[in-house]
Every structure is written in structure tokens, then in C-alpha cells.
Amino acid sequence: MGPLQIKDILQTAPENQSVVVKGWVRTKRESKNAIFIALNDGSTIHNIQAVAEPGQFSAELLLTVTTGSCLKVTGQLIASQGSGQAVEVKITDLEVYGTADPEQYPLQPKRHSLEFLREIAHLRPRTNTFSAILRIRHALAFAVHQYFNEKGFFYLHTPVITASDAEGAGEMFRVTTLDLNNLPRTEEGAINFKEDFFGREANLTVSGQLEGELGAMALSKIYTFGPTFRAENSNTTRHLAEFWMIEPEMAFFELEDNMDLAEDFVKKVITYALVNCKDDLNFLQNRLTEEEKNKPQNERSLPLLEKLAFVVDNPFERLTYTEAIEILLKSKPQKEGKFQFPVTGWGIDLSSEHERYLVEKHFKKPVILTNYPREIKSFYMKLDEDGKTVRAMDVLFPGIGEIIGGSQREENYDKLLGRVHEVGIDPENVWWYLETRKFGTAPHSGFGLGFERLVQFVTGMGNIRDVIPFPRYPKSAEF
Ligand code: ATP
Ligand code: MN
Numbered sequence: 468m469g470p471l472q473i474k475d476i477l478q479t480a481p482e483n484q485s486v487v488v489k490g491w492v493r494t495k496r497e498s499k500n501a502i503f504i505a506l507n508d509g510s511t512i513h514n515i516q517a518v519a520e521p522g523q524f525s526a527e528l529l530l531t532v533t534t535g536s537c538l539k540v541t542g543q544l545i546a547s548q549g550s551g552q553a554v555e556v557k558i559t560d561l562e563v564y565g566t567a568d569p570e571q572y573p574l575q576p577k578r579h580s581l582e583f584l585r586e587i588a589h590l591r592p593r594t595n596t597f598s599a600i601l602r603i604r605h606a607l608a609f610a611v612h613q614y615f616n617e618k619g620f621f622y623l624h625t626p627v628i629t630a631s632d633a634e635g636a637g638e639m640f641r642v643t644t645l646d647l648n649n650l651p652r653t654e655e656g657a658i659n660f661k662e663d664f665f666g667r668e669a670n671l672t673v674s675g676q677l678e679g680e681l682g683a684m685a686l687s688k689i690y691t692f693g694p695t696f697r698a699e700n701s702n703t704t705r706h707l708a709e710f711w712m713i714e715p716e717m718a719f720f721e722l723e724d725n726m727d728l729a730e731d732f733v734k735k736v737i738t739y740a741l742v743n744c745k746d747d748l749n750f751l752q753n754r755l756t757e758e759e760k761n762k763p764q765n766e767r768s769l770p771l772l773e774k775l776a777f778v779v780d781n782p783f784e785r786l787t788y789t790e791a792i793e794i795l796l797k798s799k800p801q802k803e804g805k806f807q808f809p810v811t812g813w814g815i816d817l818s819s820e821h822e823r824y825l826v827e828k829h830f831k832k833p834v835i836l837t838n839y840p841r842e843i844k845s846f847y848m849k850l851d852e853d854g855k856t857v858r859a860m861d862v863l864f865p866g867i868g869e870i871i872g873g874s875q876r877e878e879n880y881d882k883l884l885g886r887v888h889e890v891g892i893d894p895e896n897v898w899w900y901l902e903t904r905k906f907g908t909a910p911h912s913g914f915g916l917g918f919e920r921l922v923q924f925v926t927g928m929g930n931i932r933d934v935i936p937f938p939r940y941p942k943s944a945e946f
Pocket of ligand 2: 861869871872873
């Protein structure tokens with residue numbers, strides 16, 4: 468089934484056995500006695516070294532072996548003469564599948580800026596940094612499915628196209644087949660969506676939660692893991708217009724259970740990466756350390772692996788929104804006027820600088836904030852007894868801010884309907900959602916984890932655009 472992967476060949480004992488290696492050239496080096504070609508096929512961060520003798524191949528052929536070209540190398544696996552690798556391939560036959568003209572190929576063996584690499588997203592997976600990120604991303608996705616499968620959750624596929632604008636409030640991408648140059652009109656002159664594909668307005672989903680709840684009301688424990696779309700025009704390092712969200716939803720879970728699950732879940736998937744992505748994490752850690760070399764000692768962040776181990780090994784701090792506001796009001800940046808948005812008092816929506824202060828300066832560990840004011844949270848969250856706060860929980864991470872948002876859901880039909888009216892949603896649009904509270908309602912909870920924010924945390928990357936193969940953000944949808 469295809470050639471051996473370089474990852475496996477590098478682990479094989481060298482016995483002069485014949486091997487075939489296929490991959491892309493990272494570097495070629497010629498000395499008096501030998502020609503060294505470093506090949507990589509993306510299966511590992513490590514290259515395999517292939518060695519030829521001078522004169523073994525024509526100068527013409529060797530000229531086409533350049534960084535980025537693709538080769539099939541046949542040879543013997545031998546113990547490496549040089550240091551840096553255990554085995555190498557003594558080339559007997561060399562075939563160039565595809566050349567990469569050095570005058571044109573943009574990825575030369577030197578450090579490229581992340582901004583530049585974003586402009587060549589079709590080629591950046593061939594760099595060490597991005598191949599490492601993509602392998603870690605894969606490992607985390609696998610760990611997510613494994614975790615939920617082992618815990619008795621069912622993977623529910625919620626729709627990508629939705630007609631309910633329950634959460635979006637203007638942040639949705641419209642889906643339509645109407646001719647924009649010739650829109651059908653009603654008698655009153657409004658756009659006649661009855662003529663549209665679905666006979667009504669439709670959008671790309673901003674969350675699978677509402678449908679996820681329907682699943683939980685039958686299967687007890689479900690999760691979704693799919694693409695999510697938000698047309699928020701926020702050019703931040705933590706927002707994408709298209710991102711992947713993981714949303715578990717559990718019948719018979721209260722807020723405490725929800726917090727316990729969220730904490731255990733992120734710790735387990737990060738542990739999976741620590742165990743299974745050692746080489747890639749080490750590579751990224753060295754890269755980050757290199758980047759921070761010029762910073763004064765006290766401004767450098769923890770080495771990546773220490774930061775991850777720290778999150779895995781320590782309990783998250785849990786406190787209420789109200790307690791957090793008290794801490795923020797008394798904080799140094801608040802008193803010295805250092806917050807861009809000063810904390811004016813109970814009821815404000817926390818901004819990322821506030822969240823990061825709590826996590827990075829005050830508690831120095833991940834924080835779970837609970838019981839937010841109802842006014843700043845979604846309609847479906849369960850009201851607390853005092854009627855002022857809701858059973859919400861946000862998990863806040865160092866460097867990231869909010870990584871998870873969740874809640875216990877309002878299971879009382881009348882209270883939920885009241886909230887639907889309050890926030891101005893037409894109950895007709897969510898009649899099916901409301902019916903779960905009419906027929907066999909139950910306490911239930913769930914949360915949403917932005918997958919890219921998790922990948923960002925684990926890889927230590929500063930910009931979310933660099934942890935998804937082809938990022939979508941305002942004015943950018945190439946590739
Ligand atoms: P934020 O306040 O950071 O914009 P949010 O409160 O709008 O996030 P939720 O609606 O609670 O986000 O979504 C659940 C999770 O999805 C968030 O905790 C976050 O991890 C992730 N998320 C939300 N918006 C984005 C986005 N635009 N790009 C990437 N991830 C996102
Ligand atoms: Mn949120």
C-alpha cells in the first residue's frame with residue numbers, strides 16, 4: 468500500500484536492505500566526496516538523508532534536484548556515517564518526479580515570515596513549522612473523537628445550512644440561490660424569500676448547539692465537530708470567519724458536571740498531543756524560544772512544553788463572574804488606568820484584556836468563570852434563582868482568553884419562552900427547539916470549544932490564521 472513513510476524508515480534498523488523513499492527535497496549539499504539530499508514526505512518533522520557519489524548521476528539530472536523538487540530515491544538503508552541521524556539511504560537510483568525552479572519556487576531554505584507564508588498557503592504545509600502544526604492539529608482532532616467515544620458520546624452531524632437565526636444576530640453568512648441582479652419582490656417591495664431555494668431565508672450555521680440539544684434529548688450524550696461560520700468583522704488574532712467547533716451536549720448534566728467535563732476533556736486531549744507529538748512540539752518550542760531570544764528574561768513566556776504540562780497538571784480556578792469583577796476592580800491595571808476598557812462595574816461584558824489579566828496575572832492558571840449576568844449571555848442559558856445571573860461558564864486560557872463557552876440550558880418551557888420574547892426572537896422560528904421543553908424536558912448542559920483556539924494554545928502560535936490550513940477572514944478567501 469504505497470511506499471514506506473520516512474517516519475517509519477527512520478526507525479528501521481539499517482541492514483543494507485533496499486528501500487524506496489519518495490518525498491520533497493528540503494536541501495541539497497555537495498561536498499568533494501558526496502552529494503547529500505535531505506528528503507521529507509511530511510510524515511515527520513525529520514528528514515531522511517540520501518547520499519550519492521560524485522559522478523554517479525549526470526550533472527544535468529543533479530541540477531534539477533533543488534529545494535522543493537520531488538524525488539523517488541531507491542537505495543540501501545545503511546547506518547549513517549555522519550552525526551545527526553542514525554540511518555541514511557545510499558542512492559542507487561534517482562528519479563525526479565517534479566522540478567521546482569529555484570528562480571521561482573518561493574520556499575527557500577531560510578526563515579520566512581508567517582505573514583509571507585499566509586500569502587502562499589498552497590505551499591506552506593511544506594515548511595517545518597506548518598507541517599508540525601498540521602500534524603498536531605490532526606492528533607488533536609483524533610483525540611477529540613477518541614475521548615468522546617470512550618466516554619459514551621455519539622457524534623451527531625448538525626446542519627451547516629440553517630434557517631434559525633437564534634444566535635447569530637447579524638453575524639451570519641447568507642445562503643441563497645436568488646439572482647442578486649434580479650431579486651424577486653413581494654407586493655410591498657421586500658425581497659421575496661419564498662422564491663429562494665429553501666422557500667425562506669437561510670444562513671451558514673454559527674453553532675450546532677440548538678440541534679445538538681435535540682440529539683441530547685434522545686441519545687443523552689452527543690457531540691458535534693464541524694465547521695462554523697461567523698461574519699464578524701473582527702480582525703483579531705483569535706477570530707476566523709470559518710472555524711471548527713466541538714460542541715458536546717449532555718442530558719442530566721448540571722453546571723458542575725459541565726465544568727468537570729470541560730476541564731477533563733481539554734486536559735486529556737492536550738495530554739494526547741504531549742504523548743504523541745513530541746518531536747513536533749519540541750520543534751515548535753525551539754522555534755518560539757528562538758523568537759523570544761531578544762526579549763529580557765522576565766518577559767519571556769514559559770517554554771511551550773512546560774506551559775502545556777502546567778495546564779494538564781493543575782486544577783483550573785473556578786469563580787463567579789461577580790467575584791471576577793471584584794478582583795478586576797481592585798486590580799493594578801484598573802487602578803493605574805492601564806485597561807483599554809476600564810471595568811465600570813457589575814454587568815459589563817468582559818473583554819479579552821480582562822480575561823487575560825485574571826488568567827495570566829492574577830491566578831496564573833486556566834480559569835472557569837460562571838454565573839454571568841443574564842443580559843450579556845444567550846437566551847437559552849438557565850436562570851439562576853436570583854433571576855439576575857445565568858448558569859454560564861467560560862473557560863479562559865493563557866494567551867488565548869476564552870477557549871470554551873458553555874452553560875446549563877434553561878429546561879423550563881415558560882422561562883425559556885419568556886427569554887425568547889425578551890431577546891426578540893420569533894418563537895415560530897424556534898418552535899422545534901421549544902418543543903424539547905414541552906415533551907420530556909430534562910436538565911441538560913453543554914459547551915462549545917473553538918478547535919483552532921485549542922490548536923493555537925497547543926502549538927503556541929500567536930495568530931489563529933496560522934493553525935488552519937486555509938484561513939478565512941475579512942477580505943481573504945483565496946486558496
Ligand atoms: P469571543 O467572545 O472570543 O468572540 P464568543 O463568545 O463569540 O467568543 P461562543 O459563541 O461562546 O464564542 O463560541 C464558543 C467558542 O468558539 C469560543 O469559546 C471560542 O473558542 C470559539 N470561537 C468563537 N468565535 C470564534 C471565531 N470567530 N474564530 C474562532 N473561534 C471562535
Ligand atoms: Mn462565548
